[in-house]
Ligand SMILES: [Zn+2]
């Protein structure tokens with residue numbers, strides 16, 4: 001995806017859903033794009049002096065409501081598919097190592113699953129947890 005198209009897409013998505021495209025929403029969007037999976041306080045901190053805390057929280061709520069962003073690992077905020085490269089998450093529960101992955105077989109399996117059930121699939125999230133290669137017991 002072309003990163004330059006993101007703000008236009010944001011504008012379009014907000015307007016389409018009857019929300020206004022404000023400077024503070026634009027800044028919150030950029031902060032999430034930069035920080036990657038991040039907490040709400042991290043976004044507040046990043047925008048200190050530019051956007052007040054309440055506005056940051058409100059903007060994040062609107063983004064989640066409109067699926068511009070979503071919650072990963074129960075509390076972290078990340079931009080949704082149309083706004084960044086599609087990927088999934090793995091986090092090691094022992095060392096905390098995080099990695100993103102993508103796999104065509106998984107994508108195809110999900111598409112086939114949806115098709116078989118007559119589901120019009122619009123988005124999906126897959127999060128894996130467990131032990132990374134280093135932390136896994138050796139066979
Ligand atoms: Zn590990």
Ligand SMILES: [Zn+2]
Nearest residue numbers: 086087107124
């Ligand atoms: Zn996927």
